[in-house]
Amino acid sequence: MSISAGATLRTLRERKPLVHQITNYVVMNETANATLALGALPVMAHAREEVEEMVALAGALVLNIGTLSPHWVEAMVAAGKAANEAGIPVVLDPVGAGATRYRTDTARRLLSEVRVAVLRGNQGEVATLVGVEAEVRGVESIGAADDAGELARLAGTTLGLVASVTGPVDHVSDGDRVLAIANGHPLLATVTGTGCMSSAVTGCFLAAKRGALEAAVEALVAFGVAGEDAAVDAKGPGTFHVNLYDALAALDPATLDARARVT
Amino acid sequence: MSISAGATLRTLRERKPLVHQITNYVVMNETANATLALGALPVMAHAREEVEEMVALAGALVLNIGTLSPHWVEAMVAAGKAANEAGIPVVLDPVGAGATRYRTDTARRLLSEVRVAVLRGNQGEVATLVGVEAEVRGVESIGAADDAGELARLAGTTLGLVASVTGPVDHVSDGDRVLAIANGHPLLATVTGTGCMSSAVTGCFLAAKRGALEAAVEALVAFGVAGEDAAVDAKGPGTFHVNLYDALAALDPATLDARARVT
Amino acid sequence: MSISAGATLRTLRERKPLVHQITNYVVMNETANATLALGALPVMAHAREEVEEMVALAGALVLNIGTLSPHWVEAMVAAGKAANEAGIPVVLDPVGAGATRYRTDTARRLLSEVRVAVLRGNQGEVATLVGVEAEVRGVESIGAADDAGELARLAGTTLGLVASVTGPVDHVSDGDRVLAIANGHPLLATVTGTGCMSSAVTGCFLAAKRGALEAAVEALVAFGVAGEDAAVDAKGPGTFHVNLYDALAALDPATLDARARVT
Numbered sequence: 001m002s003i004s005a006g007a008t009l010r011t012l013r014e015r016k017p018l019v020h021q022i023t024n025y026v027v028m029n030e031t032a033n034a035t036l037a038l039g040a041l042p043v044m045a046h047a048r049e050e051v052e053e054m055v056a057l058a059g060a061l062v063l064n065i066g067t068l069s070p071h072w073v074e075a076m077v078a079a080g081k082a083a084n085e086a087g088i089p090v091v092l093d094p095v096g097a098g099a100t101r102y103r104t105d106t107a108r109r110l111l112s113e114v115r116v117a118v119l120r121g122n123q124g125e126v127a128t129l130v131g132v133e134a135e136v137r138g139v140e141s142i143g144a145a146d147d148a149g150e151l152a153r154l155a156g157t158t159l160g161l162v163a164s165v166t167g168p169v170d171h172v173s174d175g176d177r178v179l180a181i182a183n184g185h186p187l188l189a190t191v192t193g194t195g196c197m198s199s200a201v202t203g204c205f206l207a208a209k210r211g212a213l214e215a216a217v218e219a220l221v222a223f224g225v226a227g228e229d230a231a232v233d234a235k236g237p238g239t240f241h242v243n244l245y246d247a248l249a250a251l252d253p254a255t256l257d258a259r260a261r262v263t
Numbered sequence: 264m265s266i267s268a269g270a271t272l273r274t275l276r277e278r279k280p281l282v283h284q285i286t287n288y289v290v291m292n293e294t295a296n297a298t299l300a301l302g303a304l305p306v307m308a309h310a311r312e313e314v315e316e317m318v319a320l321a322g323a324l325v326l327n328i329g330t331l332s333p334h335w336v337e338a339m340v341a342a343g344k345a346a347n348e349a350g351i352p353v354v355l356d357p358v359g360a361g362a363t364r365y366r367t368d369t370a371r372r373l374l375s376e377v378r379v380a381v382l383r384g385n386q387g388e389v390a391t392l393v394g395v396e397a398e399v400r401g402v403e404s405i406g407a408a409d410d411a412g413e414l415a416r417l418a419g420t421t422l423g424l425v426a427s428v429t430g431p432v433d434h435v436s437d438g439d440r441v442l443a444i445a446n447g448h449p450l451l452a453t454v455t456g457t458g459c460m461s462s463a464v465t466g467c468f469l470a471a472k473r474g475a476l477e478a479a480v481e482a483l484v485a486f487g488v489a490g491e492d493a494a495v496d497a498k499g500p501g502t503f504h505v506n507l508y509d510a511l512a513a514l515d516p517a518t519l520d521a522r523a524r525v526t
Numbered sequence: 527m528s529i530s531a532g533a534t535l536r537t538l539r540e541r542k543p544l545v546h547q548i549t550n551y552v553v554m555n556e557t558a559n560a561t562l563a564l565g566a567l568p569v570m571a572h573a574r575e576e577v578e579e580m581v582a583l584a585g586a587l588v589l590n591i592g593t594l595s596p597h598w599v600e601a602m603v604a605a606g607k608a609a610n611e612a613g614i615p616v617v618l619d620p621v622g623a624g625a626t627r628y629r630t631d632t633a634r635r636l637l638s639e640v641r642v643a644v645l646r647g648n649q650g651e652v653a654t655l656v657g658v659e660a661e662v663r664g665v666e667s668i669g670a671a672d673d674a675g676e677l678a679r680l681a682g683t684t685l686g687l688v689a690s691v692t693g694p695v696d697h698v699s700d701g702d703r704v705l706a707i708a709n710g711h712p713l714l715a716t717v718t719g720t721g722c723m724s725s726a727v728t729g730c731f732l733a734a735k736r737g738a739l740e741a742a743v744e745a746l747v748a749f750g751v752a753g754e755d756a757a758v759d760a761k762g763p764g765t766f767h768v769n770l771y772d773a774l775a776a777l778d779p780a781t782l783d784a785r786a787r788v789t
Contacts, residue, residue, distance in 0.1 A: 026554045026570050028289045028330075032455040037500050042455065043359070044289050047332040050365035057362065067554075069573040069597070071332070096569070099583065102576035190775065192558040192568065236772030237563045246499030249453065291552045291593075295718040300763050305718065306622070307552050310595040313628035320625065334595070509762030512716065 003179075005218035005225075006256035008209045013039035013253075017059030017207035021200060022046050022076050024066025024095065027193030031062075031200035037248035038222070040204040046072055051079035056086055059207025062200055063114070065106050066095035073106050080114030089117040089206040093199035097121065098128030111159060117212040119155060120164040120199040123148055130155045149178045162212040166198055170220045174213045181217060182261035183224025190237035191244075198223045201248075221260040226251055228259075266442075268481035268488075269519035271472045276302035276516075280322030280470035284463060285309050285339050287329025287358065290456030294325075294463035300511035301485070303467040309335055314342035319349055322470025325463055326377075328369050329358035336369050343377030352380040352469040356462035360384065361391030374422060380475040382418060383427040383462040386411055393418045412441045425475040429461055433483045437476045444480060445524035446487025453500040454507075461486045464511075484523040489514055491522075529705075531744035531751075532782035534735045539565035539779075543585030543733035546609075547726060548572050548602050550592025550621065553719030557588075557726035563774035564748070566730040572598055577605035582612055585733025588726055589640075591632050592621035599632050606640030615643040615732040619725035623647065624654030637685060643738040645681060646690040646725040649674055656681045675704045688738040692724055696746045700739045707743060708787035709750025716763040717770075724749045727774075747786040752777055754785075 018041045023031055028044055035042035045054040048071065055061050061083040063076045083090050092114070094107035107129055110116070119126065127133065132151065149171045155163035156175030164172045170181040188194045198220060205219035206212060229247035234240035281304045286294055291307055298305035308317040311334065318324050324346040326339045346353050355377070357370035370392055373379070382389065390396065395414065412434040418426035419438030427435045433444040451457045461483060468482040469475060492510035497503035544567045549557055554570055561568035571580040574597065581587050587609040589602045609616050618640070620633035633655055636642070645652065653659065658677065675697045681689035682701030690698045696707040714720045724746060731745035732738060755773035760766035 024570070025288055025551050026558050029293065029455065030555065032289050033500065033504070036453060036455050043362070044287070044330055045359070045363070046330060047365060049333070050363040053363040053365070067570055067572060070575070096571070099569070100571070100576040100579040102573060102579070190562060192555065192562050235769075236775040237559065238768040238771030238773075238775075241559070241771070242501040242505050242768050243498075245501030245504070247501075249499040249501075288551055292556065292718065295552050296763065296767070299716060299718050306625070307550070307593055308622070308626070309593060310628060312596070313626040316626040316628070505764040505768050506761075508764030508767070510764075512762040512764075 003214050003217055003262065004257050005221040005260060006253035008205055008215065008218050009222060009251060009256060010253040012204055012208035015208060016041055018043055018057055019060050019062060019200065019203045019207055020045065020055045020058035021062040022051065022072065022079055023062060023064035023196060026066055027196040030193045031196050033245055034197040034248055035200050035204055037245045038201060038204050040207065046075050048075050048078060051075045052082040055079045055083050055088060058088060060089050060091065060203040062091045062203040063110060064093040064095055064196055064199060065103060066196060068103065068106055076110060077113050080110065084115045089212060090114055091118045091120055091199050091203045091206065092116045093196060094121050094125045094129060097125040104128055116161050117206060118162045118164050118202055118216045119159060120166065120202050122195060123151060123165055123167055126155050126163060126165050127151055130158045149180060153178050162216050164202060164216045164220065166195060172213060172216045172220065177213065179217050180263050181220045181224060183221055183228060185227040185231040187231050187234055187237065187240040188227045191241045217262060221262060222251055222256060225256060225259050266477050266480055266525065267520050268484040268523060269516040271468055271478065271481050272485060272514060272519060273516040275467055275471035278471060279304050281306055281320055282323050282325060282463065282466045282470055283308065283318045283321035284325040285314065285335065285342055286325060286327035286459060289329055290459040293456045294460050296508055297460040297511055298463050298467055300508045301464060301467050303470065309338050311338045311341060314338045315345040318342045318346045318351060321351060323352050323354065323466040325354045325466040326373060327356040327358055327459055327462060328366060329459060331366065331369055339373060340376050343373060347378045352475060353377055354381045354383055354462050354466045354469065355379045356459060357384050357388045357392060360388040367391055379424050380469060381425045381427050381465055381479045382422060383465050385458060386414060386428055386430055389418050389426060389428050390414055393421045412443060416441050425479050427465060427479045427483065429458060435476060435479045435483065440476065442480050443526045444483045444487060446484055446491060448490040448494040450494050450497055450500065450503040451490045454504045480525060484525060485514055485519060488519060488522050529740050529743055529788065530783050531747040531786060532779040534731055534741065534744050535748060535777060535782060536779040538730055538734035541734060542567050544569055544583055545586050545588060545726065545729045545733055546571065546581045546584035547588040548577065548598065548605055549588060549590035549722060552592060553722040556719045557723050559771055560723040560774055561726050561730055563771040564727060564730050566733065572601050574601045574604060577601045578608040581605045581609045581614060584614060586615050586617065586729040588617045588729040589636060590619040590621055590722055590725060591629060592722060594629065594632055602636060603639050606636060610641045615738060616640055617644045617646055617725050617729045617732065618642045619722060620647050620651045620655060623651040630654055642687050643732060644688045644690050644728055644742045645685060646692065646728050648721060649677060649691055649693055652681050652689060652691050653677055656684045675706060679704050688742050690728060690742045690746065692721060698739060698742045698746065703739065705743050706789050707746045707750060709747055709754060711753040711757040713757050713760055713763065713766040714753045717767045743788060747788060748777055748782060751782060751785050
């Protein structure tokens with residue numbers, strides 16, 4: 001399967017898949033708006049009473065533990081299992097894994113009880129989950145791994161999924177191939193929730209294309225290019241954040257692949 | 264009672280009524296800021312321990328089931344009953360009714376246990392609640408009813424309230440009269456929570472004017488005109504969203520009625 | 527200890543302290559982004575299962591009762607006690623104290639069970655907590671106290687902490703000295719959560735400097751100057767809100783002290 005963020009974006013905008021997100025309070029509005037700007041339909045629903053029914057309507061499920069608590073974790077497990085049964089791809093964003101035992105344990109539990117298609121995290125989070133030493137401060141990863149590509153490959157192999165490790169350069173691997181994506185902009189690090197948005201966008205692409213490795217790469221290309229466009233007239237994190245939605249909506253499928261910096 | 268969005272907006276800005284909102288996590292900041300920009304005072308409080316006391320201070324109560332869960336539903340019922348006893352008007356936004364049984368059942372329960380002044384929803388949600396066939400995808404209504412005005416009238420009659428059915432053209436009915444409001448802009452559909460904002464704005468107008476039909480129409484005029492103004496310089500959903508708050512704050516009571524497209 | 531918002535801001539940006547915030551749903555994204563724009567690292571975590579471990583990693587803890595409920599209150603108490611044991615300063619924002627008994631009681635409980643370094647509230651909230659008569663509407667304070675400086679001094683003495691009473695002019699007191707800060711802009715009152723942001727910024731400054739009185743004053747200088755800068759090109763509350771993040775990120779330590787209006 002070949003990589004074409006433009007082709008998948010075109011499909012996504014035609015089909016407008018529903019992307020079910022059980023995510024954190026901090027970024028819920030932001031990931032919903034990113035999903036909508038890109039061209040898919042977000043739905044946020046976390047009640048144990050409805051998650052199984054809701055996920056069955058969706059093209060992808062995104063689980064994000066950014067502000068986890070017991071009821072929400074149970075809902076994530078239930079939704080994840082229902083998604084697995086229905087063949088709906090699951091993205092896990094293990095926000096802050098490594099910072100507290102509760103976050104690490106919950107991310108591990110989700111990985112063990114739910115078949116995750118793509119694990120999208122920063123280096124510290126992913127390193128924690130594969131047992132490599134890492135420094136995590138709160139929900140931020142501090143310091144770069146010696147080899148982020150190797151970390152992605154290791155995560156892919158060990159966890160049996162597609163690892164999407166974002167940072168100044170992103171690395172995506174299924175344990176076999178490793179792809180590096182050099183799109184994006186430093187201003188992305190100045191707005192909270194841009195990592196969570198990239199997970200949501202990954203969910204959107206998974207809902208539009210089979211092939212988790214390709215979809216994960218394409219999602220980071222699209223999000224990174226939008227970040228580049230958003231930076232053009234930005235005066236700081238506030239205007240950049242606003243521009244990001246405009247840029248996601250304005251992404252041009254016809255030129256997207258030419259702008260991809262994938263190796 | 265006559266319709267004058269300008270006159271009611273002037274009253275609203277003089278009185279600055281408190282509008283109590285028990286709403287969803289995704290849009291809480293957005294509806295609070297829309298309320299404040301318009302000229303009223305928002306308060307978000309959902310604890311069973313305080314909702315009855317809080318709603319007693321308010322000029323209107325807005326209930327929104329966008330990210331419902333059992334504790335929140337109990338608080339909505341309690342707040343709604345307290346509002347009814349105190350003669351405070353209640354707006355219900357049945358987000359996603361029709362998408363899952365839990366949402367449909369909860370919206371029905373609220374309609375049965377609380378006397379709702381205005382039901383503000385999209386066509387799919389309102390159709391679900393009056394038992395008409397509709398397609399709802401997540402929290403989005405897909406496809407237009409053959410006759411949205413007739414749906415509003417039917418909802419008004421069947422449910423014994425004012426139905427405010429929003430879409431490309433909005434329709435408001437008390438079961439007897441049906442009014443169509445053609446203000447607004449397509450960019451409103453590209454930002455999450457604009458429907459929820461229109462429910463909050465409806466609460467603001469209800470807090471400033473007796474006559475639920477008139478207040479509901481005026482609210483949609485005001486919100487629609489703000490949408491039109493916000494679109495002028497917008498480059499996409501991000502800048503439109505930001506402009507919307509500026510436009511709500513800049514709404515001019517003196518020219519608002521001349522811009523109303525009500526039939 | 528002398529007051530220099532510029533010097534502390536420089537320290538803060540070098541150290542990038544983690545600021546743990548247990549805050550309300552309405553402003554979580556906003557206070558996280560304000561923290562990040564200023565140069566510190568926000569972390570939002572509220573689960574009883576992890577707050578003690580998380581706060582131990584932080585340079586300050588900010589407790590905000592804006593959308594309180596029992597589980598959250600227990601987590602705030604636990605986090606506050608853990609912060610006290612570890613010598614980590616605690617900021618309390620008693621949102622809406624005076625509006626409902628639950629809010630007043632919770633704010634009192636937090637003050638009694640947790641050693642609070644800085645109480646940051648509006649006049650109505652702080653007056654309620656020192657037993658002075660005040661009118662609170664929802665979460666807004668209505669009408670100015672005769673002497674806000676005297677209120678701050680009284681709160682400082684009675685409660686044994688630094689009281690940071692914000693309004694058109696802010697007053698900070700440890701019960702002995704009273705400082706007035708005249709920075710800021712009226713547009714700050716048109717955006718929800720700017721009070722909460724000032725509490726978060728207070729947490730950031732406390733994490734970068736010993737001396738709660740000085741840090742609280744410096745935080746309001748920095749936030750007020752950012753408000754002034756954000757107002758320059760603002761067309762209303764929406765653009766002002768966006769500009770505020772740009773302005774926080776662009777604050778210049780070299781010129782900040784010259785712009786401070788502290789008496």
